[in-house]
Amino acid sequence: MALPLVNAKYVVGLDLGDGESTIAWRAVDGSGPVEVFRRRNGEVRVLSALGTRPPTGRVIGVDAVATPGVLHFSVSFKQRPPGKQVMSPPYVVFARTLLNEFFARHPAIRSECVVYIGHPSGWPDHAVQLYREHLDELGDKGGRIEVVSEAHSALVHAADRSGRLPRHDRTVLVVDIGSSTTDLTVVAGGEPSNLPLGTDLGGAAIDRAIAAVLRVRAAGPEFDRALASDGGEDFLRLVARRIKEGSPNDLFGCDPRWRPLLDGSLRVARRLDLRPFLDEWAGRFRELLWQARQQYVHTPPDQIILTGGGSRLPFVRSVCAAIFPKARIDNDPEPQLSVARGLVVNGRYRVRVARFRSDVGAIVAGKELAATLEQEVDDAFEAIRAALLAQAQTDRDVLVHAFLFGVSAEELPSAADYSRSLVGEHLEERVRQVNRDLVPRFREVCRRYGLPADLEIEVPELHDVVFAEFAEAVQAPLSKIRDQESNPPAAAPSGPPPLRGPVVVFPNKFERGVQHVQNAVVGAQILGLIGGIVWDWNQGRKARRDLRAAILSVQLTPQSRQAILARVRTAVAKPLEDKAGEVERALA
Incomplete structure (x- = not known):
């Protein structure tokens, strides 16, 4: 092996x-x-x-x-x-x-x-x-x-x-x-x-040209016999090379059977103009x-x-x-x-x-970084939960008011943007601290192996990757609450009640990458929650209570946590892999 x-x-x-x-x-x-x-x-x-x-x-x-x-x-x-x-x-x-x-x-x-x-x-x-x-x-x-x-x-x-x-x-x-x-x-x-x-x-093109001249001008019985011997042609090319380099004397100790080749070639070389x-x-x-x-x-x-x-x-x-x-x-x-x-x-x-790849891979996949990131993910999840929970139970929530009084959904920010406006700055500072902790460790690995250490680690914004999982997780309790709603008024339409302006219903599954969740707003969550119930103030309050209960019941599953960690690890590893690739391209 x-x-x-x-x-x-x-x-x-x-x-x-x-x-x-x-x-x-x-x-x-x-x-x-x-x-x-x-x-x-x-x-x-x-x-x-x-x-x-x-x-x-x-x-x-x-x-x-x-x-x-x-x-x-x-x-x-x-x-x-x-x-x-x-x-x-x-x-x-x-x-x-x-x-x-x-x-x-x-x-x-x-x-x-x-x-x-x-x-x-x-x-x-x-x-x-x-x-x-x-x-x-x-x-x-x-x-x-x-x-x-x-x-x-x-x-x-x-x-x-x-x-x-x-x-x-x-x-x-x-x-x-x-x-x-x-x-x-x-x-x-x-x-x-x-x-x-x-x-x-x-x-060797020059050697072959010189050898061709030697073969003609040095021809004779002994020369020709040596040339026809085993290895004779190869030895003549070697003689031609040494004549070109000005060091034919290096061959004086050759096998005696080739000595006629050397002697004949040197006689010709004394009168041979190499310039052509x-x-x-x-x-x-x-x-x-x-x-x-x-x-x-x-x-x-x-x-x-x-x-x-x-x-x-x-x-x-x-x-x-x-x-x-x-x-x-x-x-x-x-x-x-x-x-x-x-x-x-x-x-x-x-x-x-x-070795660099091996060492940084061990850090990225290691228990120490995993523990740090898991704690940050859990904290981000709870920060998002707390912020949305507080907004879901107050009449002062601008999104709830906007929904209840019929402002079009196009005028509302996305749910991700809304959540970020509440807790984004707090989480960004946590990310910056993680960056400050990671960069010196990876730069030390670069220096250890003599590689350029001019790199920055980009831990993705925790809010976005965590909110994607949060938004998907909250669907289960919301769906359960919807299923428990019974006996809607006969006159109520089967779909959402008519409101002034178009409204986008909370989607069945958030598709999150680096893009924000679009058109999924807290107001639309409430709309999806209460379905065709006739809207009045008390029912709006009930919707907020149900939304609050749904948010309280959401848990970050091990699968969701691993999905978030995998996304963060991939982002952390990318500039390191780019650095390794940069060096490899220089060596290709």
């Missing part, structure tokens, strides 16, 4: 790249920095290379290059899943091997962590889902695997370096230049939008940004965040500035590590949001 998110003590971020991969991690609690995993051979940016070394098993990174006799050597194996595969894709095998190596060095983390793995932001939803399903294999020993956007994680990392989550009042364009793709993500109003562009434009390759890629990159501006980025970005190893190419910043001249351009000082670090920051916030 996967670890519940609220129980995670560590977050591990795996930037599973087409060219290089990186692991970072950090404890959920505490204030230490995000740490980056360094292999025993010194690799931090682990070469995304995979091979098999009989009989010991898989080898990855530079070990896959340097180990003699390695089989099934491959690089650049991260690709959009074409469909569900029976066998584990190479990127799953590579990720499992790298994570196992990490957990062997940090065994205490394995059972108490959640692993966040990035996906290219430009992939369509169905491809991301397939990618997630394949990577779920990594959780077969009880670990929890989550897959989130690489580009947006880089944005979260950049925002975290400034000490705050992405701002909702700014438009940000994240340009993540990886080996296989260039992902563009626009974040406006806190909502990320991944642009369907750049899925075929990564730094870079210029061609720069032109495609410029076209990509221009297409994004014309078709998708309708609001000029305030900020551009450059990330991914390809963002180190010298022309990237100037091209961005030319297409979006008003945007501030930010480079991570270590862009090749920003996604891994961002995955950790992203995951850490998600764990905190899960």
